[in-house]
Amino acid sequence: MRILIFGINYAPELTGIGKYTGEMAAWLASQGHDMTAVTGLPYYPEWEIHDGYKKKWWVKERIDHVNIYRCPLYVPRKVTAVKRIIHEFTFLLGMLPVWLMLLFGRKYDLVLCVSPPFHMSILPLIYAKIRGVKLVTHIQDLQVDAARDLGMIKNKRGLDLMFKVEKMIFDASSAISTISPGMQRKIMAKNISPSKIIQFPNWVDESVINPMQKIHSLRNEFGIDQDAKVILYSGNLGEKQGLEVIVDVAKSFENQKDVVFVIVGCGGGKEKLENLVKESGLSNILFFPLQPYDKLAPLLAMADLHLVLQKQSASDLVMPSKLSAILAIGGCPIVTAIPGTSLYDIVFKHRMGILIKPECADSLKEGIELALKTDLTEYSTNARRYAEQFLSKEKVLRHVEASLEELIGKSSTPAQAVHEKQPERIEKVQALSQPAFKIAEKI
Template sequence: MKILIFGINYYPELTGIGKYTGEMGAWLAAQGHEVAVVTAPPYYPEWDIHPAYKGKKWFKEIIDGVTVYRVPLYVPKEVTSKKRILHEFSFLGSVLPKWFGLLLKKKYDVVININPPFHLGFFALLYAKIKKARLLTHIQDLQIDAAKDLGMIRNKRLLDWMFKSERYLLNSSHAVSSISLGMQRKILAKGVPKEKFIMFPNWVDETAIKPLSINESLRKEWNIPMDDKVILYAGNLGEKQGLEVIIEAAEAFKQNHFIRFLIVGSGGNKENLQKAVSERGLNNVFFYPLQPYEKLSALLATADIHLVLQKKSAADLVMPSKLTGIFSAGGCALVTAMPNTSLYDIVDQGRLGVLVEPESTQALVDGLNRMLSEDLASYRNAAREYAMQHLSKERIMRNFEDRLLEMIGVKERTKKWHYA
């Protein structure tokens, strides 16, 4: 197959959508497919273009066998709703000349549009229509729903137009995929026929991310006593996670000098969190930068308890990608989720962690006290087993590849492609 991917985030971004799109592109290329990506320079979650890419405009590079076309974009230092809209539209404007170039030069069999941003789908759709390619829209976040429910966009006329445009893009796609049952329910409620939907969950390389002993963790490197209890939040420090509750919970434990909170990552809300720690005079909260992939198992082994936090209004609009790594590393997570959401059901049914009410400091403190007094081995064992059975990268990617082949009318793999 010849596959063209449109997406604003891509490798070498280490977290979020870019991580998964990058791994998807590399995996498909490794099977012998011709893969190209139109994307931005890496900037997430730091919201700062990586040093090696600064000053570059439109250029091409080859990464893991994938042809990557980079286009410039505006990256705000302070992330607000208005600046984020400008950020996304600057990317769309830069995509236009590359889109014309690809239209004149190449015909791809399948076009994959990674959402968000949802409006990038118009480029993917128009290319697919003109070139008679098959279009798959993959939804990592329900961006418009989240913008409405989180109060990021309040203009009703604008929201109505965005939802109408989204419905048109989804109805015009040959297939729509997403990452969880909750997302599936919401997408089908938008009028997408069930037969067009593909379940394509985020995965983990269970051979690379695995349980390690505490002696193999980052505790020695970071001078953390082996006997201390470590509560870890690692990932994007953004608005939709409701991370201020970590600071409030840490204040409840400030008299216990053997409990420390680690916040590892980058994002638009990091400075506000650091300011809150300083204003409260807390000495049990420590910030560390995002860690490279090869240190991820060691980072996860550092924690006794992992925090997976979301706001109530983000329920089933996003599925925390950090969970895949936590489960694969055999970690025990404290998860904020409401009943009848995908996140709640997965954790509850598999006994994969402890569930508490979102956006409640008291619920978080109570949950932490419970976990600090319990033997968490059963949760850790169940998490690792779940990752092995349900989150295997190889299994998920094989199933996805089969669906792509079906989209172009290939019923079974041929010798044209090499399979390891």
């Protein structure tokens, strides 16, 4: 297949959407497919253009057998709703010359557009219509829903317009792919046929991210005692996560010298979080920068508990990609989720974590206290098993490949046969005998 990918984020970004888009393109190229990607200059999650790309405009390069066109874009130091809109709009402008060049170039079999930004698909859609090729819109976040529910955009007319543009894109797409049953339900609620939706989760390379002993973790490098109880949050420090609750809870453990909270990562909310810790005078919260991929397994292995936190209003609008690596390492996550969401259902059904109320310091405190005095071996075992069975990079990307080939009529094997064991169906989990953990009963 000849595949043209459009997406604002791409490798070498270490986390988030860019990581998955880059890995997918590289994997498909390794299978002999002709891959081209149109993307921005790398900036995430630091919100700063990476070294090697600063003061550059348009860049063409070839990495992992993928032809990459990088386009200029405005990257704000401090992210606000208005600045994010400008950021995304400038990428569309920067992408226009490359889009025009490709429009009159060779024909591709399929165009795959990664959202967010939700309006990213407008130019790819026009390309697909003019050139007569299939368009797949891949949804990592339901951006407009999240902007409304998180209160980032409050103008009703503006939101109505964005929802209309989103619906136009969905209707015009040959297929819509997304990463969780909850997002699939949300898309179907927009009057989109389920037959048009392809579901595949964000994967993990379980051969690289696997369980290891704490002695081999980053505890020594970070100066953390081997006997300490480490509660780790690693990932984007943004607005959707509601990370302020960590500071509130850490106050309750201030006198327990063997308990330490570790926050690793960067993002738009990091400065605010650091200021909260400083104002509180807490010494049991440690900050470290984002670690390179080859240190991800040792980083995760140092934790006794992993925090997977989101605001309640983000439920089922975003699926935390960090969870895949936590499960692969055999970690025990404490997850904020409400019943009926994909995140809750998956953790609940497979008994591989602790479920608590979102944005509730008391619930998080109680969950941590209970977990620290409980044998979590069963949850760790279940987590690793789930990652191997449902999140394997090779299995998921085989399913992606088969789905795309089937869409353009080149598949000899139906996609369902390649990936016939889906982790969750569209129906809600029903009649489960016991909750994932006692604290879940209080949600």
